[in-house]
Amino acid sequence: MKIYRLHVLLSTDSRSILRGALEVETKLKEEIIKKGLENEVQILRTGGWGIEEGVQLTVYPGGLIYVINNVEDIPYLVEEHFLKGRPVKKLMYEIDAPAKVEMTAPIEEEIMKKQTRIILRNVGLINPEDIKEYIAHDGYQALAQVLSTMTPEQVISEIKASELSGRGGAGFPTGFKWELTAKAPAKPKYIICNADEGEPGTFKDRVIMEGDPHSIIESMAIAAYAVGANKGFIYVRGEYDLSIDRLNIAIKQSKEIGLLGNNILGTNFDFDVEVRIGAGSYVCGEETALMESLEGKRGEPRSKPPYPSTEGLWAKPTVINNVETLANIPLIILKGAEWYKGLGVEGSRGTKVFTLFGDVNAKGVIEVPFGFTLKELIYEIGYGIKGGKNLKLVQLGGSSGSFITPEHLDVPIDWNSVRKIGAGQGSGAILVLDETRCVIDFLKNLLAFFNHESCGKCVPCRVGLPKALDLLNRVTSGNVEIDELGFMEELANVMKNTSFCGLGQAAANQILESLKYFKSEFINHIETGYCPANKCGRL
Amino acid sequence: MKNEEVGQLIKEYKETGEPLLTLLHKIQNLIPHNHLPAEVLKKVSRELKIPVSSLYSTASFYSMFSLKPRGKHIIRVCSSPPCKLEEYDSLIEAIGEKLNLSIGETTCDGQFTLEEQSCLGLCSLASVMMVDNDIYKNVTVTQLPEILDTYVEE
Numbered sequence A: 001m002k003i004y005r006l007h008v009l010l011s012t013d014s015r016s017i018l019r020g021a022l023e024v025e026t027k028l029k030e031e032i033i034k035k036g037l038e039n040e041v042q043i044l045r046t047g048g049w050g051i052e053e054g055v056q057l058t059v060y061p062g063g064l065i066y067v068i069n070n071v072e073d074i075p076y077l078v079e080e081h082f083l084k085g086r087p088v089k090k091l092m093y094e095i096d097a098p099a100k101v102e103m104t105a106p107i108e109e110e111i112m113k114k115q116t117r118i119i120l121r122n123v124g125l126i127n128p129e130d131i132k133e134y135i136a137h138d139g140y141q142a143l144a145q146v147l148s149t150m151t152p153e154q155v156i157s158e159i160k161a162s163e164l165s166g167r168g169g170a171g172f173p174t175g176f177k178w179e180l181t182a183k184a185p186a187k188p189k190y191i192i193c194n195a196d197e198g199e200p201g202t203f204k205d206r207v208i209m210e211g212d213p214h215s216i217i218e219s220m221a222i223a224a225y226a227v228g229a230n231k232g233f234i235y236v237r238g239e240y241d242l243s244i245d246r247l248n249i250a251i252k253q254s255k256e257i258g259l260l261g262n263n264i265l266g267t268n269f270d271f272d273v274e275v276r277i278g279a280g281s282y283v284c285g286e287e288t289a290l291m292e293s294l295e296g297k298r299g300e301p302r303s304k305p306p307y308p309s310t311e312g313l314w315a316k317p318t319v320i321n322n323v324e325t326l327a328n329i330p331l332i333i334l335k336g337a338e339w340y341k342g343l344g345v346e347g348s349r350g351t352k353v354f355t356l357f358g359d360v361n362a363k364g365v366i367e368v369p370f371g372f373t374l375k376e377l378i379y380e381i382g383y384g385i386k387g388g389k390n391l392k393l394v395q396l397g398g399s400s401g402s403f404i405t406p407e408h409l410d411v412p413i414d415w416n417s418v419r420k421i422g423a424g425q426g427s428g429a430i431l432v433l434d435e436t437r438c439v440i441d442f443l444k445n446l447l448a449f450f451n452h453e454s455c456g457k458c459v460p461c462r463v464g465l466p467k468a469l470d471l472l473n474r475v476t477s478g479n480v481e482i483d484e485l486g487f488m489e490e491l492a493n494v495m496k497n498t499s500f501c502g503l504g505q506a507a508a509n510q511i512l513e514s515l516k517y518f519k520s521e522f523i524n525h526i527e528t529g530y531c532p533a534n535k536c537g538r539l
Numbered sequence B: 001m002k003n004e005e006v007g008q009l010i011k012e013y014k015e016t017g018e019p020l021l022t023l024l025h026k027i028q029n030l031i032p033h034n035h036l037p038a039e040v041l042k043k044v045s046r047e048l049k050i051p052v053s054s055l056y057s058t059a060s061f062y063s064m065f066s067l068k069p070r071g072k073h074i075i076r077v078c079s080s081p082p083c084k085l086e087e088y089d090s091l092i093e094a095i096g097e098k099l100n101l102s103i104g105e106t107t108c109d110g111q112f113t114l115e116e117q118s119c120l121g122l123c124s125l126a127s128v129m130m131v132d133n134d135i136y137k138n139v140t141v142t143q144l145p146e147i148l149d150t151y152v153e154e
Helices: A014-018 A021-034 A071-083 A131-136 A141-149 A152-162 A174-183 A204-211 A213-227 A241-256 A287-294 A323-327 A329-335 A337-341 A374-381 A415-420 A439-453 A459-476 A484-498 A502-528 B003-016 B020-030 B038-048 B052-059 B088-099 B141-149
Strands: A006-011 A041-046 A055-060 A064-068 A190-195 A231-236 A272-277 A318-322 A351-358 A364-369 A391-396 A402-404 A429-434 B073-078 B112-117 B129-131 B134-136
Touching: A006 A021, A014 A021, A014 A241, A021 A041, A021 A055, A021 A071, A055 A071, A064 A071, A131 A213, A131 A241, A141 A213, A141 A329, A152 A174, A152 A213, A152 A329, A152 A337, A174 A213, A174 A318, A190 A213, A190 A287, A190 A323, A204 A213, A204 A241, A204 A323, A204 A351, A213 A231, A213 A241, A213 A272, A213 A318, A213 A323, A213 A329, A231 A241, A231 A287, A241 A272, A272 B020, A287 A318, A318 A323, A323 A329, A329 A337, A351 A374, A364 A374, A374 A391, A374 A429, A391 A439, A402 A502, A439 A459, A439 A502, A459 A484, A459 A502, A484 A502, B003 B020, B003 B038, B020 B038, B020 B052, B038 B052, B073 B088, B088 B112, B088 B141, B129 B141
Parallel strands: A006 A041, A190 A231, A190 A318, A231 A272, A351 A429, B073 B112
Antiparallel strands: A006 A055, A055 A064, A351 A364, A391 A402, A391 A429, B073 B129, B129 B134
């Protein structure tokens, strides 16, 4: 094996590629050869750290992060740092907060000091297209341990003991889900990884699939062993090209060395995984709609019960887990349920990946143990609101999520605490809106989204959404009476109580919460005919 | 209507047992104007013994499939909240003015169709839009003509 003096990790997730990561790579290679450093400096493609600026280069030893916005800066960087050993301060990652935060310390100290990376443990560190790098980071060790030393019952009881809960939004205990499927008599059984990530503002699953695809495959194999399944499907959104490619590469590599297929690791356990591609439908993220879609039908949700654990895909017992949930499994097996329970708080164990977005200084993907408050997430990890403005509203959990107003910023983000204030943490998207944003404009936009994605199966959602949108349009065109707000509330309540699936209910929630927290803004629009944010045009 | 090629895809579908959505994706990519015409769905129905009604129900459900002919190039502008907070409104307006097009429509010369795109998870690059399979980041109205011109045929 060749020994290099410097290792340069280049972020090549789809965000970085759009920012020009491949051009950066070409230029780096050219310059390295020009300076005769090709035997000293190694460039490695990795996923993204979750920093949303430019193309990131992390240089080891040291772990300094450079953010490249212009390939023309590369010759200077190569000469100064790679050749002469002088770090280039002006190209280092910095956060554009009121007091400029310069990241001149190694990544482990600066960015990761407030975060705990369990789910994202390999993302940004390993080459997602090389199984050897995953294996070098203890990859497939958990699977080997499970297959050689544990019975399926022991695996399930370990996952149950860890209190791992589903990260797709509902928070259902994962071990319990597995147990139900394991006990179901019908055969064959299936494992599905729900990678139909469509919640606006959420892309944690994409970051995992693009940065550490093998962790999902390994976890699915462990789940399959635990419940007695031999076939798994990863249902990925049709738009996630790079995720699809990297998962397919990972599956191919695992098959080649016998980590998927028949008689895995010399045992009599067989397991195979296939990637299935969606065709553009938000509601397919709902687990039963996803199964309909996998069966080649319209992606309309089924009525429950029966639940997928006993009657899922092709009416067979099915475990369906979110990408982020699955990514936890190998470490729980390797380090044990007791270790895992040491993270997070009572009722919400482990860590959660959040995507921090909107009017915040340091946008990005972060992972922290359950129990952090929004204040800590926004003002410490996110370095506060852009331009020093005041916070108006946080939308937690994407478009189907909940409104959190400034008075609730100190509530810890865990299942129970969030539930107590009538909210849900949903997918983990944190969209921050500052005081200059118009709630009515925001709501209109949300409802337009739900209206577009409504599958049309049930009346309250299909008919209610256009009605509500019409009302909102009349609010912003000044053509509405104040008491119609009461009608809007009533309409939303009917939708919430009678919609067939979570989509209509979530849409109604957005209306109710807007009215609950920002009624004065509605009244203001109607009475004065003026939008303080100047968003709604001339009223 | 590319009868032979469609027939070949159906044959492969039968042999490999690939999913129906994949077959429909493949057929749509093959047909000029990016859509699934009725006669093609009928052919699939006959050969696979799936009722036309259930094929129609599937094909009409997903936003990536179209039953109507679409333009040679499909412009998709992301309409999710992070992009709407940026340039979405002005992009739709500018495209509308430049190509005389609103959402869901196709230009008279059959070059472009304008659609809304659901969140691509590239929120730090908002506003995001796609033309066919190419993704454009941080799009502003001033860049729009240049982007669209690369797709206009000489």
